[in-house]
Amino acid sequence: MxxxxxxxxxxxxxxxxxxxxxxxxxxxxxxxxxxxxxxxxxxxxxxxxxxxxxxxxxxxxxxxxxxxxxxxxxxxxxxxSHLNFNRTGGGNLFNHPASMATDGTRLILADTFNNRVLVWRTPPDRNVPPDFVLGQRNKQRNEPGTGRDQMNWPTQVTTDGRHLAVADTMNERILIWTDFPTRTGEAADVVLESNVLRQQDPTKYFEWPWGVWTDGRKLVVAGTQSSSVLIWNRIPAADNISPDIAVTNRRLGTPRTITSDGTTLIVGDHNANVPGKSAWGTFFWRTFPTADNAPPDFFLDDPYGGWLHGTFTQDGTLLGLDSAFKIWNTVPVDENDAPDVVPVLPWSGGAGDYAGVAVAEDRVYVVSGNANRIVVYDSMPTQNDTPPDFAIGSPSICTNTLVTNxxxxxxxxxxxxxxxxxxxxxxxxxxxxxxxxxxxxxxxxxxxxxxxxxxxxxxxxxxxxxxxxxxxxxxxxxxxxxxxxxxxxxxxxxxxxxxxxxxxxxxxxxxxxxxxxxxxxxxxxxxxxxxxxxxxxxxxxxxxxxxxxxxxxxxxxxxxxxxxxxxxxxxxxxxxxxxxxxxxxxxxxxxxxxxxxxxxxxxxxxxxxxxxxxxxxxxxxxxxxxxxxxxxxxxxxxxxxxxxxxxxxxxxxxxxxxxxxxxxxxxxxxxxxxxxx
Missing domain, CATH: 2.120.10.30 (TolB, C-terminal domain)
Structure with a gap:
């Protein structure tokens, strides 16, 4: 060369x-x-x-x-601009992964353009492939489908350790496993379908679901096209159970991501309608909405153009990505509450639609879809400009495999x-x-x-x-x-x-x-x-x-x-x-x-x-x-x-x-x- x-x-x-x-x-x-x-x-x-x-x-x-x-x-x-039709290159070559989740042990990644979800049974300590894949029959395939064992452009994933939920975005549905899957290609148990929910109640449905979150009790879904956030007070155990609460106030634009500790609800929005603020930012409810159209407590906008993709640790630390990687030692109380730590993150193309963070066994895993990799901090960063230690899905923290491929x-x-x-x-x-x-x-x-x-x-x-x-x-x-x-x-x-x-x-x-x-x-x-x-x-x-x-x-x-x-x-x-x-x-x-x-x-x-x-x-x-x-x-x-x-x-x-x-x-x-x- x-x-x-x-x-x-x-x-x-x-x-x-x-x-x-x-x-x-x-x-x-x-x-x-x-x-x-x-x-x-x-x-x-x-x-x-x-x-x-x-x-x-x-x-x-x-x-x-x-x-x-x-x-x-x-x-x-x-x-x-692809390896071939219906070919991924294996479990360790991603294509615009959009989010991550963990129960503290297992690590779950939505590999969006490959129409699959990857699962590591234990937190990886080096660049190793996942143990199994959902949405596909094996790690080499990436064609979409509509079966319960298939996906079409999955975005956010979430788990409480028992349940697993996936926003199957282009199939206009949420997939739920009532017991955490253990093998490749395992089908979901419960499906929530946009068109069915809309027929049941035209005031409480999602369209183009991007965000999903659960703690095993509640379930929350962000409908990007429908400008809505839907809340189930009990995670559905059967297909197409209607949500209990719908938040559709005029400030919501195209909500993308859901973050919560079970008390605070955080919704990242790509096109928010908040007077005097940028369109890119994040809504905070200090306590979970209990009624339809409950207004947020404040809006945190990002002058560089991003919205929060986040997670909470057990001690209440909030980690999030918008235009940068930010850590709050406690939940922000208003839009002026600055992060405590801003570690170095080797971005490529910014967070945008594809980003996520998870913490497992003290390691911090950060995914950037535009950089096509997960970067890992061996311990929680406590100082600004702390760099990551290694990468997954890439030979280094600086290599973008979209470019090299x-x-x-x-x-x-x-x-x-x-x-x-x-x-x-x-x-x-x-x-x-x-x-x-x-x-x-x-x-x-x-x-x-x-x-x-x-x-x-x-x-x-x-x-x-x-x-x-x-x-x-x-x-x-x-x-x-x-x-x-x-x-x-x-x-x-x-x-x-x-x-x-x-x-x-x-x-x-x-x-x-x-x-x-x-x-x-x-x-x-x-x-x-x-x-x-x-x-x-x-x-x-x-x-x-x-x-x-x-x-x-x-x-x-x-x-x-x-x-x-x-x-x-x-x-x-x-x-x-x-x-x-x-x-x-x-x-x-x-x-x-x-x-x-x-x-x-x-x-x-x-x-x-x-x-x-x-x-x-x-x-x-x-x-x-x-x-x-x-x-x-x-x-x-x-x-x-x-x-x-x-x-x-x-x-x-x-x-x-x-x-x-x-x-x-x-x-x-x-x-x-x-x-x-």
């Missing part, structure tokens, strides 16, 4: 979160919380662009004529038919395969890692020779495809001519024009040819909240997620006065994030419905007809996100090279799928 460090203008990293109203809410990191990273513990994040020539090998695709076209519900034929968050593909380029805003990275890979799990040949603290590339654009990245206030342009680690020929920041770049969400190149979509400006700017820093656009198109754009030289495709639609413009004769053809709309698409037209075909990533709509003739879309093919689901009626070969989980970025269709999944899955006729 060769690594070349090159100077590059700094880019601004964008971090994405999800609300019930939209699939993304961008925000810029406002510095770092105390204790989240220390250059003396782990290498500091890069301040210059690094270009790595990996030197790894893979089987190349044998380009051969493929007959026919895509068919509804067909399998993908290849996956990148070439897993990409939010992959956005582009291809000239001979090479493959995949950008990521979250990873702030560009991966290049100099030839089309012919096997799943193939590693890239070249990796561009852009500087920390800059604008991650939200979109990319490609023509026969040129390539561009765009995000935030930055555009990078290569006039020839970057197939040998070349730096971009042009870096355009903040302004191009008189155009102020505000929030770039789309970029496209064709033989005539260069396009940039700015969501804040509600504009798609059009330049004749590739612009320099002083070039003025030929004109602009008024589009409400434009996102990714694409052009094959015949049609310019603009996605408008909040309008649930895709706009098609004829490139020939395009002007500021050109009226687009609107495809989709409310009730057809659900927050589409990407679309692509090529060779007379149209592909739309219907992200919220986990479908790719395909028109084999773009003329049919222009005539107002529905798509004739759907990929990622068995039918247009099926909208369940699933990480399977014939399914998609929030597809966001399609690219069609005239033969192969590449689809990058967004946020809650990190696959890059390839479909072939």
């Amino acid at each position: 060769r690594e070349i460090v090159m100077h590059q203008n700094r880019l601004l990293v964008a971090v994405l979160v999800v609300s019930s109203a939209s699939l993304y809410v961008p925000y810029a990191l406002r510095g770092r919380a105390q204790g989240t990273l220390d250059g003396d513990v782990c290498p500091s994040e890069p301040t210059e662009t690094t270009v790595t020539l990996t030197g790894e090998t893979y089987r190349r695709d044998r380009r051969r004529p493929r007959r026919g076209f895509f068919t509804t519900g067909q399998n993908a034929d290849l996956v990148l 070439h897993f990409i968050t939010n992959p956005v593909p582009a291809s000239d038919g001979q090479s493959l380029f995949v950008s990521s805003d979250f990873d702030n990275r560009l991966s290049v395969w100099t030839t089309i890979p012919g096997e799943s799990g193939a590693p890239p040949d070249i990796i561009y890692q852009f500087p920390a603290g800059g604008d991650g590339p939200w979109d990319n654009g490609i023509d026969t020779r040129a390539f561009a990245l765009a995000g935030g206030q930055t555009v990078l342009i290569w006039q020839d495809l970057p197939l040998a680690g070349e730096l971009p020929d042009r870096t355009l920041t903040e302004h191009i001519g008189s155009v102020e770049l505000q929030e770039l969400r789309g970029v496209a190149i064709d033989r005539r024009n260069f396009y940039l979509a700015d969501r804040t400006a509600n504009k798609v700017y059009v330049w004749t040819g590739i612009p320099s820093s002083t070039s003025e656009p030929a004109f602009s198109l008024d589009v409400a909240g434009p996102d990714r754009v694409a052009s094959d030289g015949t049609y310019l495709v603009v996605v408008s997620p909040n309008a649930h639609s895709v706009l098609l413009y004829e490139v020939k004769g395009l002007s500021a006065r050109t009226e687009p053809t609107v495809v989709g709309g409310q009730g057809v698409f659900n927050l589409p994030q990407g679309a692509f037209a090529s060779n007379g075909r149209l592909f739309v990533a219907d992200t919220g419905n986990s479908q790719i709509h395909v028109w084999s003739k773009i003329a049919d879309a222009l005539d107002g007809q529905s798509a004739d093919i759907v990929l990622g689901e068995a039918s247009f009626e099926d909208t369940t996100p699933e990480i399977k070969r014939d399914k998609t989980f929030w597809p966001a970025a399609p690219f069609y090279d005239g033969e192969l269709l590449w689809v990058g999944e967004f946020k809650f899955s990190n696959r890059l799928l390839r479909f072939a006729p």
Whole structure:
């Protein structure tokens, strides 16, 4: 492996979160919380662009004529940014673990993207694999399912030592084992299903359950989509027993996590509605609610953008993670009660949706899903900046196995038919395969890692020779495809001519024009040819909240997620006065994030419905007809996100090279799928 460090203008990293109203809410990191990273513990994040020539090998695709076209519900034929279909790499390779729990002896981990829960019978004192797995038949598999012995995207786990409960999020249910399971694949005893609870009492149900907690007496569930916290005064011993209490006050946004000692109730919220406070934070009830809609006592917001994932020890110590790892020796009494200790935690991507902490036999276990590892303190940290002692699921406390296994968050593909380029805003990275890979799990040949603290590339654009990245206030342009680690020929920041770049969400190149979509400006700017820093656009198109754009030289495709639609413009004769053809709309698409037209075909990533709509003739879309093919689901009626070969989980970025269709999944899955006729 060769690594070349090159100077590059700094880019601004964008971090994405999800609300019930939209699939993304961008925000810029406002510095770092105390204790989240220390250059003396782990290498500091890069301040210059690094270009790595990996030197790894893979089987190349044998380009051969493929007959026919895509068919509804067909399998993908290849996956990148994963090892393979239905393959985990074993018990000790995670994929975005989201929480942890313990009864003081056993350690339980929700390995979310792998659709499983891992169990260690005794607290691990080194990097050892779990003893058994729930949700799967063995440690090698990761396909989801709906049986009581299966899961689809489990998030929080909880135990009192006898019961085990799992928030089986995408199956819209809670799984409960009334006696702690002892073997791989053991089925749950009790199921609480969202749709059944809603039918029984439309005022007391959960939707999209993320958080769950029990002490063996009470059970608490956080419904993220339903903005609710449900309380059972006695843990259910049979299926679909309705909750006793529902907290649905207007301050709750998208509650995620539950922490409690049996007296205090703590709820982490991604999109709270507290006047004068940030949307990210944590609600505290000093005593358990005993009536519906009981208001919280206070709200602890996090200026760095996080909400508490926590646990209590037997002596009343509260340990929690939001933007940092924090320890309170006693329960906070109000929002001004600062933590007593803030140990060093080698974060990667922050806590976000995936974090947890557990204490067993004096060891403190902290999971970070974005770093894909558990780090362990051999004893309770008592001083600030105490580093962890070892890691589980990783060879070191500083190694992110998502990176070493070439897993990409939010992959956005582009291809000239001979090479493959995949950008990521979250990873702030560009991966290049100099030839089309012919096997799943193939590693890239070249990796561009852009500087920390800059604008991650939200979109990319490609023509026969040129390539561009765009995000935030930055555009990078290569006039020839970057197939040998070349730096971009042009870096355009903040302004191009008189155009102020505000929030770039789309970029496209064709033989005539260069396009940039700015969501804040509600504009798609059009330049004749590739612009320099002083070039003025030929004109602009008024589009409400434009996102990714694409052009094959015949049609310019603009996605408008909040309008649930895709706009098609004829490139020939395009002007500021050109009226687009609107495809989709409310009730057809659900927050589409990407679309692509090529060779007379149209592909739309219907992200919220986990479908790719395909028109084999773009003329049919222009005539107002529905798509004739759907990929990622068995039918247009099926909208369940699933990480399977014939399914998609929030597809966001399609690219069609005239033969192969590449689809990058967004946020809650990190696959890059390839479909072939």
